[in-house]
Amino acid sequence: MRRWAWLVTCLLLGAPLLVQAQAQSQPNPWTPGEAVPPPNDRLHRQQQGNLVLTSAVASAAEAEAVFGADLYQRNIQPVWLQVENRGSRTLILTPYGLDPAYFSPRESAQRLRGNAAAGGGVSSTAFERRAINRLQVPAGTTLSGYVFTRVDEGTKSFNVDVVGDGEPYLMTFVVPVPGLQLDHHQVDLSSIYQADDWQDVDLPGLVAALEQMPCCVRDAAGVDKGDPLNLAFVGDVADLYYAFLRAGWDETETIYAASLWKTAKSAVAGGRYRYSPVSALYVFGRPQDVAFQRARGSINERNHFRLWLTPLRHKGKPVWLGQISRDIGVHLTWRTVTTHKIDPDVDETREYLLENLAYAQAVSAFGYVGGVGPAPYNAPRGNLTGDPYFTDGRRLLFWISREQTAIDDIEVLDLAPYSSQVLH
Amino acid sequence: MMRQRRGRVGTAGQRSWRCALLAALFTALLGACSLQGYHSGTLNEQAGFIARGVSQHQGPVRVTAAVPDAGETRALTGLDLYQQGIQPLWLQVQNNSEHTLRLALASIDPDYFSPIEVAYMNRSRFSAQGYHDMEAWFNRHGMVRSIAPGERRSGLVFTHLTPGTKAFNLDIYASQRAWNFTFFVPLPGFTADYRVVNLDVLYAPAAMQTFDEAGLQRWLEQGAACCATGPDGAGDGGPLNVAVVGTPLAVRRALFRGGWRETQADSADTRQARQHHFQGRAPDTIFLLERGDSNERLQLHLWRAPWNVSGEPGWIGQVVYRRLQSGRVLPGLEEWLGSRGQLSLFAKESVEADVDTAHRFLMQNLWYNQSLKAAGFVGGVGVSDANAPRTTFDGFPYVTEGFRAVLFLSEQPVAMDRTRLLYAPEGWRPEEGRP
Structure with missing residues (x-):
């Protein structure tokens, strides 16, 4: 959004600035007005003008050590913040920016002890003493404490918004949290292609090259044709990553026995398990480079998408090919025991992603190219698990931008002049 | 001795298990025979709930929105969607601009249900033909996202149920321009x-x-x-x-x-x-x-x-x-x-x-x-x-x-x-x- 052009967005993914905290061997009494020490030494620090922000996300074990209760089990993830106002005016910190459904200290305490107003060993007072209980940070002061957010495993992405001296600050932190192994951490994107594999393409070249790419994913044997590759992205890996996290997508976990068990339990009980693994699908002879999913009501209501890096570059940015599906239920197959029934209207799911990323203000432009091939409702094609799907045959090409773009600033590109196919 | 006794008990257990399985299969068979065909109502501009619709226009874009109540939804879709927490919303958009307009359905409800998803959630009651008909009905009546210049299109969006007045935003956009609407559609039987x-x-x-x-x-x-x-x-x-x-x-x-x-x-x-x-x-x-x-x-x-x-x-x-x-x-x-x-x-x-x-x-x-x-x-x-x-x-x-x-x-x-x-x-x- 142009209005937010003054905002500072600093992604710490590539090179987090780690600051060694002072060892805290003795518990601090946390009396009001005293600084609250961080839960670990994995501190992330950002400075913008007169504002210095430091954050640390407590792991499940660290949260339990600090609060004496299993916060993660009750879907509470404490984020430690230190806001140092070196300016001459009061700043306002809004915890709502970290998580619009953040828990107040008392709500957190109550979640841990059930419905009884008292009882259990958990005290609201202890949570309040460690929490950030004010919005304002007066000039020349430092405020530190916890904000109680909902749990993000793997990577915690959050914003810290500070306003008040006529120039608001918005900082984005992307902080790995121990405890979950993730796809993209295992794939070395820089080693997929050799230097001379890369092709730099202009816009007509990009459209032509994308229309020549495979229509669909394949299974490990490389035989069957599966779901259509109906997405393409232009953007650096960090920009894509930032956009997907901002839009509420979670990374997937590598398939392990424990997570399969969690998936099964979640499918049966209808519980929430946001990180259930996705199976490997193949393009360019390799499984997806990265996969994301976005939970809705339950595991039966999820969307997930997979991405493969192509050897194309457009204006210096890498180009990605992708596939998205909307799970609308679970059904049994002989191959994988259970699999997700996908919405056969794959175009609907493709457009959903466009809106989802547009509202995360991450799309600067988009347009359509061919390459999938149409399959009308009355003559659908089948995917790898035998589910039918229908499509207009178009691939949605996104330009992903770090600069925030409001919906009324998104450029809709007509790529038909470059297309060798008839697009509807 | 003990092993034998256990063996006998086990056999009896297996027998009764088989009986139970047979009974279950029989019941399932009976159930299959009672599976239904699909019957929907007709969706046209004479529908009662559409008469309660609310219209707004901004420049060249005109939008009408209407919400069927629980009973009207049952009559229209043949399904008790309110009971499942789903509320259909009928939209009609007239595009008098020279641009192709795009409707951001996520602006209405970021976690809206897709039309076929709603059909699939309700598949169990229907025969194979019944499900086929139902899926086709939902597919046909889902609201489109793209409206060409001069066109008027209408259809349903499946949102999460909210009690009372249906209040929602709708963003309609084209290249580097957008029209933002906020609607309040009253429902009969609810007075705020x-x-x-x-x-x-x-x-x-x-x-x-x-x-x-x-x-x-x-x-x-x-x-x-x-x-x-x-x-x-x-x-x-x-x-x-x-x-x-x-x-x-x-x-x-x-x-x-x-x-x-x-x-x-x-x-x-x-x-x-x-x-x-x-x-x-x-x-x-x-x-x-x-x-x-x-x-x-x-x-x-x-x-x-x-x-x-x-x-x-x-x-x-x-x-x-x-x-x-x-x-x-x-x-x-x-x-x-x-x-x-x-x-x-x-x-x-x-x-x-x-x-x-x-x-x-x-x-x-x-x-x-x-x-x-x-x-x-x-x-x-x-x-x-x-x-x-x-x-x-x-x-x-x-x-x-x-x-x-x-x-x-x-x-x-x-x-x-x-x-x-x-x-x-x-x-x-x-x-x-x-x-």
Whole structure:
């Protein structure tokens, strides 16, 4: 959004600035007005003008050590913040920016002890003493404490918004949290292609090259044709990553026995398990480079998408090919025991992603190219698990931008002049 | 010997298991025979609910929206979608522009259901042909996203059910331009509480005051009562910890944008809240914000106040947390609190007692939903300490540093950086107990 052009967005993914905290061997009494020490030494620090922000996300074990209760089990993830106002005016910190459904200290305490107003060993007072209980940070002061957010495993992405001296600050932190192994951490994107594999393409070249790419994913044997590759992205890996996290997508976990068990339990009980693994699908002879999913009501209501890096570059940015599906239920197959029934209207799911990323203000432009091939409702094609799907045959090409773009600033590109196919 | 006995028991167990399996198969077979074909109603512009539709236009874009109630939805789709938490919304968009328009369905409900998803959720009752017909019906009647110049298109969007008036935003966009709509579509059988209050006759004209921002602060800090009262006009009805300035439309838009829902005057859900009075009457309107992942909700009680600020109506109110059990405010809590010894503990520990957190949340909720023109904090409530807490007439002790949140609301979205901070935030010092 142009209005937010003054905002500072600093992604710490590539090179987090780690600051060694002072060892805290003795518990601090946390009396009001005293600084609250961080839960670990994995501190992330950002400075913008007169504002210095430091954050640390407590792991499940660290949260339990600090609060004496299993916060993660009750879907509470404490984020430690230190806001140092070196300016001459009061700043306002809004915890709502970290998580619009953040828990107040008392709500957190109550979640841990059930419905009884008292009882259990958990005290609201202890949570309040460690929490950030004010919005304002007066000039020349430092405020530190916890904000109680909902749990993000793997990577915690959050914003810290500070306003008040006529120039608001918005900082984005992307902080790995121990405890979950993730796809993209295992794939070395820089080693997929050799230097001379890369092709730099202009816009007509990009459209032509994308229309020549495979229509669909394949299974490990490389035989069957599966779901259509109906997405393409232009953007650096960090920009894509930032956009997907901002839009509420979670990374997937590598398939392990424990997570399969969690998936099964979640499918049966209808519980929430946001990180259930996705199976490997193949393009360019390799499984997806990265996969994301976005939970809705339950595991039966999820969307997930997979991405493969192509050897194309457009204006210096890498180009990605992708596939998205909307799970609308679970059904049994002989191959994988259970699999997700996908919405056969794959175009609907493709457009959903466009809106989802547009509202995360991450799309600067988009347009359509061919390459999938149409399959009308009355003559659908089948995917790898035998589910039918229908499509207009178009691939949605996104330009992903770090600069925030409001919906009324998104450029809709007509790529038909470059297309060798008839697009509807 | 033991092994043999176990063996025999095991065999008998297997036999009865087989019997059970056969019985289950038989039942399943019977069930299969009773699977139905699919029968829908017809969707056309003569449908009764479409006659209740609401139309708006902006420049070359005209939109009509209508919502079928539970019975109309059953008649239309052949399915009890309300019971599943799904509410269809009918849209018709006329494109008189020269651009192809795109509808952002996610602006209506970011977690909307796709048409075939709704069909698939209901597949179990239907025969194979029945499911095929149902899927085709839903596919045909889903709203399109793209509308060519000169075209008029209509269809259904499947949203999450909200009780009462269906309030939603709709963004329609083309390359580097957008039209933003906000709709309120009334549903029959639901009358929001503010619809039965005539705001114009609450105060005699002579009793109405006109303030500027400084005058508002003086009234809030020196002129106004600290608290609401009980139903008899006496007792402590809890702190009036919010003051709002804005038209009724701005108030509704802001609260709907923030995810709040309106209530009915005769709802059992708000009976207790209606015992809280200001100037001898129950709240003119009560809005609730449920937390999806918790067992609390926020309650906002608002009364039209006897003043305007720069021509905009003023409101005084209270926002509090209330704990829920099975969707209802916790029963028996007041009785339990009747024992005096529990009061201080409750004041120190409970979510409900923490009224300052509630108004801080409200302020951020409105700010992030781009409804806040200006905001600040002023005094006027007075301190209530956890060691000797003030207690409401209905038995809730509360703690507060004594401040009121002042919220100026806008009918049109306000970017977050455009919100003005009032009443010298430089003066909000912790040692003064500012929020």
